[in-house]
Amino acid sequence: MPQRILLISAGHPELSRGGAQQVCYELLEELRLHEDTRCFLLASVEMDYASLFADGALITGFDGREDEYLFRTHDYDDWWHKTSDPRTIDRFIEFLETIQPHVVHFHHFLTLGIDLISLTRRVLPACRIIFTFHEFRAICVADGHMVRRTDRSLCEKASQVRCHQCFPDKSPSDFHLRKMWMMAHFRHVDHFTCPSRFMIEHYVDWGIPRDKITHVTNGQRSYAAQTGHRNLPGPKNRFGFFGQLHDDKGVHILLRAVTLLRGAGFVDFKVELNGGGIQGASPGIRQEIESFLAAEALLPVAEQIVVLNGAYHVDQLHRRMSRIDWSVVPSTWWEIFGLVISEAWMFGKPVICSNAGGMSERVSHEVDGLLFDMANPQSLAAAIRQACTEAGLWQRLHDALPTPPARSAMAEGYRTLYGPAGSAD
Amino acid sequence: MPDDARASPQKPDQPAKGDDGFDEITYLRAFSDVLDAVDRGDLTSGYEHYRQAGKLEGRLDKPEYRLLLAGDDRQPLAPAARATTTTPSVSTDTLVISRSGAILLLGWADDRGNALTGITVMSGGKPYGVWTSFPRLRRVDVGRALDGAADYPYGFWVFAAPNQRRNSESGAAAGECLIELHFAGGAVAEMRRTPQMINDRDLRTAVMTRLAGMVPAEARSIADPVGLDGRIGTALVEFNRSISHASLPGMITERFGPRRSHYRASIIVPLDHGHEHLCLQSCIFGQSRDIEDYEFIYIVNQSSDMEPIAKAARIAERTYGLPQTLILQPAEIDAGTGQNAAARLAQSNRLIFVRPEVFPRDPDWARQHTDLLAHLPERQTRLFGAAHYYDNGALRHAGLYFEHDMHVDSIADAVTRHPALRIEAYGRGAPAWADQFTRSRAVPSVSAAFMSVDRAWFEKLGAFSESYQAGQYEDTDLCLRSLREGVPPWLHAIRMWQLDMTGPTASRLSEAGAILNRWLFYHRWASFIVPDLLGKSPSLAG
Numbered sequence A: 001m002p003q004r005i006l007l008i009s010a011g012h013p014e015l016s017r018g019g020a021q022q023v024c025y026e027l028l029e030e031l032r033l034h035e036d037t038r039c040f041l042l043a044s045v046e047m048d049y050a051s052l053f054a055d056g057a058l059i060t061g062f063d064g065r066e067d068e069y070l071f072r073t074h075d076y077d078d079w080w081h082k083t084s085d086p087r088t089i090d091r092f093i094e095f096l097e098t099i100q101p102h103v104v105h106f107h108h109f110l111t112l113g114i115d116l117i118s119l120t121r122r123v124l125p126a127c128r129i130i131f132t133f134h135e136f137r138a139i140c141v142a143d144g145h146m147v148r149r150t151d152r153s154l155c156e157k158a159s160q161v162r163c164h165q166c167f168p169d170k171s172p173s174d175f176h177l178r179k180m181w182m183m184a185h186f187r188h189v190d191h192f193t194c195p196s197r198f199m200i201e202h203y204v205d206w207g208i209p210r211d212k213i214t215h216v217t218n219g220q221r222s223y224a225a226q227t228g229h230r231n232l233p234g235p236k237n238r239f240g241f242f243g244q245l246h247d248d249k250g251v252h253i254l255l256r257a258v259t260l261l262r263g264a265g266f267v268d269f270k271v272e273l274n275g276g277g278i279q280g281a282s283p284g285i286r287q288e289i290e291s292f293l294a295a296e297a298l299l300p301v302a303e304q305i306v307v308l309n310g311a312y313h314v315d316q317l318h319r320r321m322s323r324i325d326w327s328v329v330p331s332t333w334w335e336i337f338g339l340v341i342s343e344a345w346m347f348g349k350p351v352i353c354s355n356a357g358g359m360s361e362r363v364s365h366e367v368d369g370l371l372f373d374m375a376n377p378q379s380l381a382a383a384i385r386q387a388c389t390e391a392g393l394w395q396r397l398h399d400a401l402p403t404p405p406a407r408s409a410m411a412e413g414y415r416t417l418y419g420p421a422g423s424a425d
Numbered sequence B: 001m002p003d004d005a006r007a008s009p010q011k012p013d014q015p016a017k018g019d020d021g022f023d024e025i026t027y028l029r030a031f032s033d034v035l036d037a038v039d040r041g042d043l044t045s046g047y048e049h050y051r052q053a054g055k056l057e058g059r060l061d062k063p064e065y066r067l068l069l070a071g072d073d074r075q076p077l078a079p080a081a082r083a084t085t086t087t088p089s090v091s092t093d094t095l096v097i098s099r100s101g102a103i104l105l106l107g108w109a110d111d112r113g114n115a116l117t118g119i120t121v122m123s124g125g126k127p128y129g130v131w132t133s134f135p136r137l138r139r140v141d142v143g144r145a146l147d148g149a150a151d152y153p154y155g156f157w158v159f160a161a162p163n164q165r166r167n168s169e170s171g172a173a174a175g176e177c178l179i180e181l182h183f184a185g186g187a188v189a190e191m192r193r194t195p196q197m198i199n200d201r202d203l204r205t206a207v208m209t210r211l212a213g214m215v216p217a218e219a220r221s222i223a224d225p226v227g228l229d230g231r232i233g234t235a236l237v238e239f240n241r242s243i244s245h246a247s248l249p250g251m252i253t254e255r256f257g258p259r260r261s262h263y264r265a266s267i268i269v270p271l272d273h274g275h276e277h278l279c280l281q282s283c284i285f286g287q288s289r290d291i292e293d294y295e296f297i298y299i300v301n302q303s304s305d306m307e308p309i310a311k312a313a314r315i316a317e318r319t320y321g322l323p324q325t326l327i328l329q330p331a332e333i334d335a336g337t338g339q340n341a342a343a344r345l346a347q348s349n350r351l352i353f354v355r356p357e358v359f360p361r362d363p364d365w366a367r368q369h370t371d372l373l374a375h376l377p378e379r380q381t382r383l384f385g386a387a388h389y390y391d392n393g394a395l396r397h398a399g400l401y402f403e404h405d406m407h408v409d410s411i412a413d414a415v416t417r418h419p420a421l422r423i424e425a426y427g428r429g430a431p432a433w434a435d436q437f438t439r440s441r442a443v444p445s446v447s448a449a450f451m452s453v454d455r456a457w458f459e460k461l462g463a464f465s466e467s468y469q470a471g472q473y474e475d476t477d478l479c480l481r482s483l484r485e486g487v488p489p490w491l492h493a494i495r496m497w498q499l500d501m502t503g504p505t506a507s508r509l510s511e512a513g514a515i516l517n518r519w520l521f522y523h524r525w526a527s528f529i530v531p532d533l534l535g536k537s538p539s540l541a542g
Helices: A019-031 A047-053 A086-099 A115-123 A160-166 A172-186 A197-206 A251-263 A283-298 A314-321 A339-346 A357-362 A377-389 A393-399 A407-418 B024-030 B032-040 B046-057 B063-074 B140-146 B200-214 B232-250 B276-285 B303-320 B335-345 B365-375 B455-460 B474-484 B508-529
Strands: A003-009 A037-044 A059-061 A068-071 A103-107 A128-132 A191-194 A213-215 A238-242 A270-274 A306-310 A326-329 A351-354 A369-372 B005-008 B090-098 B103-109 B116-123 B126-131 B155-160 B177-183 B188-193 B196-198 B252-256 B265-270 B294-300 B324-328 B350-354 B358-360 B383-389 B395-397 B400-411 B414-425 B450-454 B490-498
Touching: A003 A019, A003 A086, A019 A037, A019 A103, A019 A339, A019 A407, A059 A086, A068 A086, A086 A115, A086 B303, A103 A115, A103 A407, A115 A128, A115 A172, A115 B276, A115 B303, A128 A407, A160 A172, A172 B276, A172 B490, A191 A197, A191 A407, A197 A213, A197 A357, A238 A251, A238 A314, A238 A339, A251 A270, A251 A283, A251 A377, A283 A306, A314 A339, A326 A339, A326 A377, A339 A351, A351 A357, A351 A377, A369 A377, A377 A393, B024 B032, B024 B046, B024 B063, B024 B116, B032 B046, B032 B126, B090 B177, B090 B188, B090 B200, B103 B116, B103 B126, B103 B177, B103 B200, B116 B155, B126 B155, B155 B200, B155 B232, B196 B200, B200 B232, B200 B508, B232 B335, B232 B508, B252 B303, B265 B276, B265 B335, B276 B294, B276 B303, B276 B358, B294 B303, B294 B335, B303 B324, B324 B335, B335 B455, B335 B474, B350 B455, B365 B490, B383 B474, B414 B508, B450 B455, B474 B508
Parallel strands: A003 A037, A003 A103, A037 A068, A103 A128, A128 A191, A191 A213, A238 A270, A238 A326, A270 A306, A326 A351, A351 A369, B090 B196, B265 B294, B265 B350, B294 B324, B383 B490
Antiparallel strands: A059 A068, B005 B188, B090 B103, B103 B155, B116 B126, B116 B177, B177 B188, B252 B324, B350 B450, B358 B490, B383 B395, B383 B450, B400 B414
């Protein structure tokens, strides 16, 4: 009897972009290659697509795909991260009782409800529950980024008093109880995983037992494999940004670095911005980005350094990667894993990134990429100038690029945690 | 003089302060039995009593009457009261009567030279209310208008509950009322006013809102900051209680989940802190071993919360497997009445009252509780509380004790003492390891933040008092009754978080409830507590 594995995903990557759902789907595809498993996906869907559930169903299929289901949760409470709708609970119970998975693997609780973990344990007492942390949402109310609202610095440690400083309208007791609530549900999890090792320390420090949390890398199929992509000889002065145009992704740091270099008379380089979602940026940062781009567009074409290409799908990556030499990841938060780093490596592009979190864990300075001081435009400007001017640097770093983790490696990591097929029976 | 006031040096339909020295208001002030009879409608006036019995009893010669008659000039508010018959300037601001017959009158009198000693409201030729003592208020606006002292308490207010008089139907006062203000010098100011008719709840809100506005924050700890002892406190308590009881038939019960016929204990929570706390408590309390032997009963009295809480109860029952009972009550039902109703529905012999912001510090709290009941002497578990902690880990309280206090203030050149009775917490702010506070021991009182009580004992004590407002003092009131019956409350080593959640700020109604509660508690218990139960180490039987 194949091991039945239920992957529960916060979103479906074909319906809403996001690293967590992308990784979860990669895992689904990989697990389906194994004959000793039968893998199911239950992905939450935004309320915007209510007509997908025309007759009032809360869990339904997706384009007739086998073992793939969409889950429309109702009345989601984004402070306690729970549903307030009993029908959602009832449908989820029915779904679990129907599927009877041996393993339930949660990729996040966002939009689903952390109480579904306890419910799963109650409905399926013998099942194995795995939970993957894709950021710090359990610890941090500030979008799970652990960036202090007071001064935008990285937060090393959550506490009810420090969190109250970030959210003065919530009392320290609110945060204390929020943690108790989270922990009460997490006690039903058999094992936790993080895609980066540095995250483990944050979660252990927060209260997850060290022996219950493991590093399992995020893996992807190679998007470059079928494209015949190759890097061309010539100057290595083309830089690319890939990601959402949000504050925490740091595109404004990159633009400030461009301004500094231009002011210093260093203009022999190009920057291409690939991404959208500027509506998610804070008003000040959004205005800064839009003002920069508007001023850039008024310059003669030959003097323009920055160009905005807009959002993209992974299938378009090879075309966009073909126009750059370096990938810049100027994130101003921990950047848990950085799928964009893996994607750059797939196409043989060295990465210039902030020296924090998942970025500094993966990129080694002057070995396979360049690190700069996070949120520091001067430091980034110096790195760009170095990348453009230091002879042989690009080739040296390129030759040392790691192979990005394959999704088969990720799947093997999880299969170890799932246990052998039939072990939960 | 205001337009609505008509003064007469002497009230025409009352006997003159005749040869025998009868004075209506002084007579009522001196003899509370007569005042009660007039209040109840058994008599139409003090003079009627005097004619029928008082004269024969020689009441005018009794010291309490003679002293009052002769002693008005010793009252700080009226140094020259006996020297003049000039009618002071007066006015009424509000006259409200409820459908059931409760009455609220607010006004002011410039009685700096002639003390206001009595107020009567007549309706249809019969007395509707008579007051010989009443709260006085500073009225800066009146002081300015009169160009007088700004801090003089020109204002007055009186209140009577419907059950204080036989003739309480509102119809009796539907028409114009005659309001009489009696002054020490014999003058009577008369005003005619048609009352505003409202329902009991609105009148209660009007009274309580005004009560809250009368007491400055710095005086909130005083037992009687506004003069509730002049029968008005009792009237307000009874009025609130009658409204609460009248709403009881509107209560309904909803049960969720399969039930057993009997549980080891029933956890009763007045859910006044947001609907999400039901799920939070079910989840966090539910981690303990033995929790399947406990049932949860939640009391809900905010109509806007009822639907979300019903959903939350369903979710909690499904998710945690814990049976839930909801008692959905009209908002008018007070906390004590509500919790007593919940206790009657409990399917166990052990009641645990828990506040919604309380959570176990030790996940296995239910096993600990069960073990305490199994192994300790019965007298030590008949009524006991737990140690409570702040979210920062420090001790919040581990039992309660009493301190007597005194406040002084100065009004119109007279310094007045105001007694206060403070309920203090053992170990507030102490480090968690300070076990001198948390060790098992008898204490004067424990908080209903977590109170475990034998059901039979709870019922024998008469359950929670239903006279307090907004869930205050009824726990200590119960503990004192237990103590009076020879069984002191105990504090045992169960550890609970008591959190300060973000929530709605106190309403004027709850502020007034706190004022009334403080007065009632002092009124009931001061003589029992002072001096033997005062301090951190009182002698406790048991």
